[in-house]
Amino acid sequence: AQKITQTQPGMFVQEKEAVTLDCTYDTSDPSYGLFWYKQPSSGEMIFLIYQGSYDQQNATEGRYSLNFQKARKSANLVISASQLGDSAMYFCAMREKWTGRRALTFGSGTRLQVQP
Amino acid sequence: DSGVTQTPKHLITATGQRVTLRCSPRSGDLSVYWYQQSLDQGLQFLIHYYNGEERAKGNILERFSAQQFPDLHSELNLSSLELGDSALYFCAAQAGLEDEAFFGQGTRLTVV
Numbered sequence: 001a002q003k004i005t006q007t008q009p010g011m012f013v014q015e016k017e018a019v020t021l022d023c024t025y026d027t028s029d030p031s032y033g034l035f036w037y038k039q040p041s042s043g044e045m046i047f048l049i050y051q052g053s054y055d056q057q058n059a060t061e062g063r064y065s066l067n068f069q070k071a072r073k074s075a076n077l078v079i080s081a082s083q084l085g086d087s088a089m090y091f092c093a094m095r096e097k098w099t100g101r102r103a104l105t106f107g108s109g110t111r112l113q114v115q116p
Numbered sequence: 117d118s119g120v121t122q123t124p125k126h127l128i129t130a131t132g133q134r135v136t137l138r139c140s141p142r143s144g145d146l147s148v149y150w151y152q153q154s155l156d157q158g159l160q161f162l163i164h165y166y167n168g169e170e171r172a173k174g175n176i177l178e179r180f181s182a183q184q185f186p187d188l189h190s191e192l193n194l195s196s197l198e199l200g201d202s203a204l205y206f207c208a209a210q211a212g213l214e215d216e217a218f219f220g221q222g223t224r225l226t227v228v
Contacts, residue, residue, distance in 0.1 A: 035216070043204060044118075045219035091159065101172050102213050103149050106159035 003027065004092055006107035013082045014115055020067070021077040021110045023092030031097035034075040035104065036066065039089040048090075051075055082114045120145070120209045122220035130228055134195040137223045139207030141188055147171075147210045148190040149217065150182055154203040165190055166213065197227045 005024045013019040025034065036048040051059045051066045059066040067076040079086055089111050093104040119142040129135055141148055150162040152175075161174030165184035176182075179197075184190040194201060204224050208217040 033214075037219070043224065044221045045206060045208075047118075047216055047218065050216055093159075097214075101164075102147070103161035103164055103172060103174060104151075104159075104208070104217065105161070108158050 003105045004094055004107035006092055006110050008110045009108075010111045010113070012113050012115055013079075015084060016081055018078060018080045019082055019112065021079070021090050021092075021112065023075045023077065023107060025073050025075060025092075025094050027073075027094065027096055029096040029098045033095045033097075034066070034068070035093040035095070036064070036075075036077045037091045037093060038086075039091065039109070041088070045091075049077065079112075084114050084116060087112060087114045118142075118218040118220065120207065120218050120220040122205075122207055122223050124223060125221060126224050126226075128226045128228060129197060131197055131199060133197050133227075134193065135197065135225065137192040137194070137205055137207075137225075139190045139192070139209070139220055141190075141207075141209030142211075142218065144211050145188065145209035145218075147213060147215075147217075148184055148188070149208045149210075150176075150190070150192050151206045151208065152203045153206065153222075154200075159206075162192070194225070199227050201225065202227045 032053045034051045038046045049061045049064045065078045089109045092107040121140040146167045153159045162176040164172040182192045204222045206222045208219045210217045
């Protein structure tokens with residue numbers, strides 16, 4: 001079963017508008033972390049934002065915020081005021097604590113294209 | 117720049133050959149993870165080392181092996197290469213087991 005699901009293979013957004021990239025996850029581990037990474041066409045993986053399962057508030061980092069709905073097991077990334085440089089692949093990932101495996105499990109990604 | 121260095125950035129080699137990919141973490145990073153990104157399999161975890169010891173294995177083929185040296189750099193060895201091994205190989209490093217992971221720029225391997 002997929003642990004991380006990103007249902008939007010591709011998204012378009014107009015420059016300066018906000019966009020939400022969806023991510024749902026599945027785990028029985030009570031302690032886990034959720035991550036978002038950006039991968040531009042150059043290939044590198046850039047860390048954007050982190051949300052811990054016990055964090056009371058939604059994480060924010062500049063123009064990035066994470067809409068964490070624990071009961072729904074969703075961790076959507078919101079990018080405000082989109083810029084042309086935001087065009088990239090975006091990956092949601094999860095790390096489980098108590099299973100003992102600390103590696104990230106990634107979703108299939110969403111390709112975001114920002115249009116001028 | 118994440119501070120995690122991978123070399124080489126690009127590698128083209130023939131089927132049946134063996135290659136070594138190198139990852140140099142930031143100072144203080146004890147954990148190194150290796151991931152493979154391919155078009156058909158997406159991003160997959162291969163293996164995790166912590167302070168020189170293997171901690172976990174993911175979908176790593178028997179033809180692949182890795183190690184982490186006393187200076188904490190890590191190498192991923194890929195042997196008997198097949199066309200399907202063509203992929204982007206990332207290492208990710210983090211200071212402790214609970215910290216965020218910083219990725220290297222990746223090594224793009226092309227097997228011809």
